[in-house]
Amino acid sequence: MGRTLTFKIFRYNPNKDNDSPQVESYQMEETQRLNVFTALNTLRETQASDLMFDFVCRAGICGSCGMMINGRPTLACRTLTSDLPETIELYPLPFFKLLGDLSVDTGIWFREMAEKVESWIHTQEEFDPQATEERMDNDIANKIYEAERCIECGCCLAGCATVQVYPDFLGAAGLNRIGRLMNDPRDQRGDQEWFELVSTESGVFGCIGMMACDDVCPKDLPLLEVFSYIRRKLSKIELSK
Amino acid sequence: MSKIITTDVLVIGAGLAGERAAIASASKGLNVIILSLVPPRRSHSSAAQGGMQASLGNSAKGKGDNPTIHWLDTVKGSDWGADQEVVRIFADNAPIAMREMAHYGVPWNRVEGGPRDVYIKGKKTTIVEDDEKEGLITARDFGGTAKWRTCYTADGTGHTVLYTMDNLVVQHGITVHDRMEAIRLIHHDGKCLGAVVRSLRDGEIMAYMSKSTVIATGGYGRIYGESTNAIINEGSGSWLALQTGVVPLANMEAVQFHPTGIVPTDILVTEGCRGDGGLLLDVDEYRFMPDYEPEKQELASRDVVSRRMKEHMLKGKGVQSPYGEHLWLDLRHLGEEHLKTKLREVYDICMHFIGVNPIKEFIPVRPTQHYSMGGIRVNKDGHAYNMEGLFALGEVSCWDLHGFNRLGGNSLAETVVAGMVVGEKIAKYASKASLVADVGLAEEFTKTEKDKIARLFNNRNGENVYKLRNEIASLLTTHVHIFRFGEGLEKAVDCLKNIVKRTENVQVKTKVLGMNPELSSALRLEGMAKQALLIAEGALRRTESRGAHSREDYPDRDDANWLSRTLARWPDPKEDPIFTYEPVGVLDLPPGDRGYGGGQQISIKETIEEYNANVDIVQKAEGRLDPSEPTGSRLPKERWKEVQ
Ligand SMILES: Cc1cc2nc3c(=O)[nH]c(=O)nc-3n(C[C@H](O)[C@H](O)[C@H](O)COP(=O)(O)OP(=O)(O)OC[C@H]3O[C@@H](n4cnc5c(N)ncnc54)[C@H](O)[C@@H]3O)c2cc1C
Ligand code: SF4
Ligand code: SF4
Ligand code: FES
Numbered sequence: 041m042g043r044t045l046t047f048k049i050f051r052y053n054p055n056k057d058n059d060s061p062q063v064e065s066y067q068m069e070e071t072q073r074l075n076v077f078t079a080l081n082t083l084r085e086t087q088a089s090d091l092m093f094d095f096v097c098r099a100g101i102c103g104s105c106g107m108m109i110n111g112r113p114t115l116a117c118r119t120l121t122s123d124l125p126e127t128i129e130l131y132p133l134p135f136f137k138l139l140g141d142l143s144v145d146t147g148i149w150f151r152e153m154a155e156k157v158e159s160w161i162h163t164q165e166e167f168d169p170q171a172t173e174e175r176m177d178n179d180i181a182n183k184i185y186e187a188e189r190c191i192e193c194g195c196c197l198a199g200c201a202t203v204q205v206y207p208d209f210l211g212a213a214g215l216n217r218i219g220r221l222m223n224d225p226r227d228q229r230g231d232q233e234w235f236e237l238v239s240t241e242s243g244v245f246g247c248i249g250m251m252a253c254d255d256v257c258p259k260d261l262p263l264l265e266v267f268s269y270i271r272r273k274l275s276k277i278e279l280s281k
Numbered sequence: 282m283s284k285i286i287t288t289d290v291l292v293i294g295a296g297l298a299g300e301r302a303a304i305a306s307a308s309k310g311l312n313v314i315i316l317s318l319v320p321p322r323r324s325h326s327s328a329a330q331g332g333m334q335a336s337l338g339n340s341a342k343g344k345g346d347n348p349t350i351h352w353l354d355t356v357k358g359s360d361w362g363a364d365q366e367v368v369r370i371f372a373d374n375a376p377i378a379m380r381e382m383a384h385y386g387v388p389w390n391r392v393e394g395g396p397r398d399v400y401i402k403g404k405k406t407t408i409v410e411d412d413e414k415e416g417l418i419t420a421r422d423f424g425g426t427a428k429w430r431t432c433y434t435a436d437g438t439g440h441t442v443l444y445t446m447d448n449l450v451v452q453h454g455i456t457v458h459d460r461m462e463a464i465r466l467i468h469h470d471g472k473c474l475g476a477v478v479r480s481l482r483d484g485e486i487m488a489y490m491s492k493s494t495v496i497a498t499g500g501y502g503r504i505y506g507e508s509t510n511a512i513i514n515e516g517s518g519s520w521l522a523l524q525t526g527v528v529p530l531a532n533m534e535a536v537q538f539h540p541t542g543i544v545p546t547d548i549l550v551t552e553g554c555r556g557d558g559g560l561l562l563d564v565d566e567y568r569f570m571p572d573y574e575p576e577k578q579e580l581a582s583r584d585v586v587s588r589r590m591k592e593h594m595l596k597g598k599g600v601q602s603p604y605g606e607h608l609w610l611d612l613r614h615l616g617e618e619h620l621k622t623k624l625r626e627v628y629d630i631c632m633h634f635i636g637v638n639p640i641k642e643f644i645p646v647r648p649t650q651h652y653s654m655g656g657i658r659v660n661k662d663g664h665a666y667n668m669e670g671l672f673a674l675g676e677v678s679c680w681d682l683h684g685f686n687r688l689g690g691n692s693l694a695e696t697v698v699a700g701m702v703v704g705e706k707i708a709k710y711a712s713k714a715s716l717v718a719d720v721g722l723a724e725e726f727t728k729t730e731k732d733k734i735a736r737l738f739n740n741r742n743g744e745n746v747y748k749l750r751n752e753i754a755s756l757l758t759t760h761v762h763i764f765r766f767g768e769g770l771e772k773a774v775d776c777l778k779n780i781v782k783r784t785e786n787v788q789v790k791t792k793v794l795g796m797n798p799e800l801s802s803a804l805r806l807e808g809m810a811k812q813a814l815l816i817a818e819g820a821l822r823r824t825e826s827r828g829a830h831s832r833e834d835y836p837d838r839d840d841a842n843w844l845s846r847t848l849a850r851w852p853d854p855k856e857d858p859i860f861t862y863e864p865v866g867v868l869d870l871p872p873g874d875r876g877y878g879g880g881q882q883i884s885i886k887e888t889i890e891e892y893n894a895n896v897d898i899v900q901k902a903e904g905r906l907d908p909s910e911p912t913g914s915r916l917p918k919e920r921w922k923e924v925q
Contacts, residue, residue: 055795090791147320175416
C-alpha cells in the first residue's frame with residue numbers, strides 16, 4: 041500500500057497585489073522512487089498551475105533547487121520522498137531574496153561573491169596559443185577539483201548563523217572559493233592580497249565554526265578542512281610579517 | 282511603451298558557447314549583454330560530465346594523435362553528413378581551446394608518468410605513461426575515436442569549464458541578465474536588430490536592440506519529454522530563428538540517443554563509464570556488444586551502440602521493469618576507488634536517484650534522447666542564413682560539425698572552439714555595424730507578444746498546456762525514436778500538424794503576470810509543436826539511414842540521393858513548412874564505410890569534383906551569406922592520406 045503524502049508548501053507571490061505569505065496543503069499518492077522534483081511538477085500540472093520553484097538539471101549537478109525540506113536546506117531533486125515522513129514541509133531557502141513560493145535569487149548573490157573574491161586566476165602571463173600548456177601535478181589538479189565541485193546551491197548559507205548577522209560575510213561557499221584559488225599555483229596573488237581578502241569579518245574571522253554548513257552541503261565538500269587551511273595560511277602570513 | 286535596452290552585442294544564452302563568444306566581443310572593447318533563463322552557472326553545459334576532445338596526444342594511448350586524425354574520426358562519425366571544412370576548423374583549434382582553458386584555471390586531469398592499470402575492451406591491461414609527458418593534459422577514451430583524446434576533469438568537465446568561463450565573464454565585467462527569456466527576434470529586411478525579451482522574475486516585456494545578436498541557447502531535447510537534457514532545454518532559441526520565416530533550421534531529424542540514460546529518471550551516466558571499461562549486459566547478464574561490433578564493442582559510436590541495444594531488446598533480451606524495458610551497465614570490476622574518484626558523479630547519481638550502488642550492483646540503462654545535431658543553419662562564420670547580424674553557435678546551431686551523428690566529447694569542445702572562432706566574427710561584425718535603435722519597430726514587435734499573452738489569458742475552454750506538451754513528447758518517443766518506419770512517421774506528422782493548430786487555442790489559467798510558469802510553458806508550446814513536426818517530417822522525407830537517423834524501411838545510406846542537408850523554413854505561420862536540401866559542403870574525404878554500424882552504401886552519382894562545384898551555388902541560393910573567406914579555403918586537400 042502506497043502512502044498518501046501531504047505537502048505543506050510556503051506560498052507567496054510578491055508580484056501579485058494583496059498577496060500575503062501563507063502555507064497551503066496538497067495531497068498526493070506516493071509512487072515508487074518518487075522524488076521532490078517529480079512531486080512538485082505533478083502538483084503544478086494537476087493542482088497548482090501557478091506554483092513557483094526552480095529546477096534545471098534535475099540531477100543534483102546545477103544547484104538550482106535548494107530549499108528547506110522539513111527544516112533542512114537541501115537539493116529537492118535528489119530527495120526521495122521515501123526518506124521523508126508523510127507530511128513534507130517545503131519552504132524557500134532563507135537569506136536569499138524571495139522571487140516567489142519556493143524560488144529564491146541565488147544567482148545575484150553568487151555573482152557578487154565572485155566579484156568580491158575576484159574569483160578568477162590572477163596572472164600576469166598572456167595566453168600563448170602556440171605554446172604547450174604549463175605542467176601541473178595531477179594531485180594538485182585533483183585537489184583543486186575537490187573544492188571546485190561547489191554547485192552554488194546556497195544550502196550552506198541557509199544554515200549559517202553568521203551570514204544572518206553579517207550580510208557581507210562570504211559564507212562557506214565564498215571561503216571555499218578562496219581556498220580553491222589559494223591552492224592553485226596559477227593564481228599569483230601574494231600573501232598580502234590574500235590577507236586583505238580573508239582577514240576581516242566578512243572573511244574567515246566572521247565564521248563561528250559551528251559547521252552547520254559542513255553538515256548540509258549536498259556535495260560533501262570538505263568545508264572544515266578548507267577553513268582550517270585558510271586559517272593556517274593566515275597565521276603563517278601573520279607570523280612572517 | 283516598452284522598455285528598450287541597447288548594446289553592441291546581445292548574446293542569448295549563458296552556456297559555454299554564449300559565454301565564450303561574449304568574452305571574444307568584450308575583449309575587443311564592445312558592450313555585451315548576456316541573457317539567460319537561469320543564472321549562467323546553472324546552464325546545461327554544467328551537466329556535461331565526460332570531457333572534450335582535442336588531439337593533444339599526451340596520454341600513452343593518444344600518442345601520435347593530431348588534428349587530421351581527429352578530423353577523420355569526426356567526418357566518419359558524422360556518416361559524411363558534416364561540413365568537412367568546419368570539422369577542419371574545429372579540429373585545428375580544439376587543442377588551443379583546451380590550453381586556453383587550462384591557462385584560465387580549468388583543473389584538467391594530468392598525465393602521471395609510469396605504468397597504470399586500465400580496462401580496454403573488457404580486459405585489464407597495463408599501459409605505461411610517458412615520463413616526459415608528466416603534468417601535461419591527459420585524455421580518456423570515448424566512442425568512435427582512433428585515439429584517446431577526451432580531456433577531462435574527473436567527471437565534472439562541463440562544470441569546471443563553465444565555472445572557469447563564467448569567472449572570465451565576471452572578470453571582464455560583462456553584464457548578465459538572468460531569468461530573462463528571449464521570445465522573438467526583432468528584424469527587418471533580412472537584418473536582425475535585437476530581441477523581445479520577457480522577464481521570468483516579474484513578467485515584464487522589453488526590447489533589447491543590438492548590432493549583432495547571438496543565439497547560443499543549447500539543445501531542444503525536452504521536446505521529447507524523456508531526455509537526458511536539462512528541463513529548460515525546450516527549444517526556445519531555435520524557435521526564435523524559425524519564427525522569422527526566413528532562417529532555416531537544418532537536419533532537425535538528426536537526433537542523438539545516448540546509450541546510457543538511467544531508468545527511470547533518464548539522467549545520463551557518462552560515456553566515460555564505457556570508456557573506462559564498463560560493460561553492457563542483457564537479461565541473462567550476457568555481454569552482447571562484441572557479437573554485434575567485434576571491433577569497437579561497447580565503444581562504437583553512439584548511434585550504433587543505441588541501435589544495437591534496441592535491436593537486442595527487440596530480440597527479447599531486455600530486462601522488464603515497472604518503468605519499461607532496459608539493459609544493464611556493469612561497472613563493478615572498476616572497483617570502489619575508481620568509482621568514488623574518477624566516476625564519482627556517476628556513483629552519486631546512482632545512489633541518490635535510483636538507490637543503486639554501482640560498486641555492487643548493475644545500473645539499469647536504456648537509450649535516451651540526448652543531443653540535437655540539427656539547429657539554426659549558419660555559414661562557417663556562424664552567420665545565420667538569410668539574416669544579417671544574426672549569429673548562432675553551440676548546440677542550437679547547425680554549423681555542421683556533427684552531421685548525422687556527433688562523437689562524444691565533440692560538442693562541449695565545439696562550444697568553446699566555436700566561441701573562439703565565431704566569437705571573433707561576431708566582434709568583427711559588431712565593430713563595423715551601426716546600431717539601429719528603431720523605436721517604432723521595437724514597439725511593433727513587443728506589442729505582438731503582449732497581444733499573444735492577452736490571447737492566452739482570454740481563450741475560453743481552451744487546451745491545457747501540459748497535456749499538449751505531453752502529447753507532443755509521446756508522439757516523438759513512439760514514432761521518431763531510434764528506429765523509424767514510414768508508417769509511424771506519417772502518423773506522427775499528421776498528429777503533429779493537428780497539434781500545431783491546437784496550440785493556438787491554449788488557455789492559461791493562472792492570470793498573473795509575474796513568474797507564471799504556466800504562461801512560460803504556454804509561450805514555448807507553439808515552438809515545440811512546430812519543431813516536433815520538423816523533426817518528424819524531416820525524418821519521413823529522408824528515405825535512407827544515415828548516422829542517428831535510422832529508417833527500418835530504408836536501411837542503406839543513400840549517397841546518390843541524400844548526401845545532403847535538410848533545410849526547413851516556416852514562411853507563413855498558418856501554412857505548412859517548406860523543405861529544401863543543400864550539399865553538405867566541400868568533400869575531401871570521399872564517402873565510404875565508417876567501419877562500424879553495418880548497413881550498405883549507395884554511391885554518389887557524380888564525381889567528387891562535380892559535387893564540390895555545386896556547393897557554393899546551391900548554398901548561396903538557399904540564403905547563405907558570404908563568409909569572410911571563400912568556401913573550402915580552410916580545407917587542405919587530401920591531408921588524410923598522410924595518416925591512413
Ligand atoms: C547530461 C549531458 C551530458 C553531456 N556530456 C557531454 C560530454 O561529456 N562531452 C560533450 O562534448 N558534450 C556533452 N554533452 C553535450 C553538451 O553538454 C552540450 O551540447 C553543450 O553543453 C551545449 O552548450 P551550449 O552553450 O550550446 O548550451 P547550454 O549550455 O545548454 O546553454 C544554453 C543557455 O541558453 C539559455 N537560454 C535558452 N533559451 C533561452 C532563451 N529563449 N532566452 C534566453 N536564454 C535562453 C539558457 O539559460 C542557457 O544559459 C552532454 C549533454 C548532456 C545532456
Ligand atoms: S559549499 Fe556546498 S552547500 Fe555551499 S553552495 Fe557550495 S555546494 Fe552548496
Ligand atoms: S561554520 Fe562558519 S560558514 Fe559554516 S555555518 Fe558556521 S558560521 Fe557559517
Ligand atoms: S535541479 Fe539541478 S541540482 Fe537540483
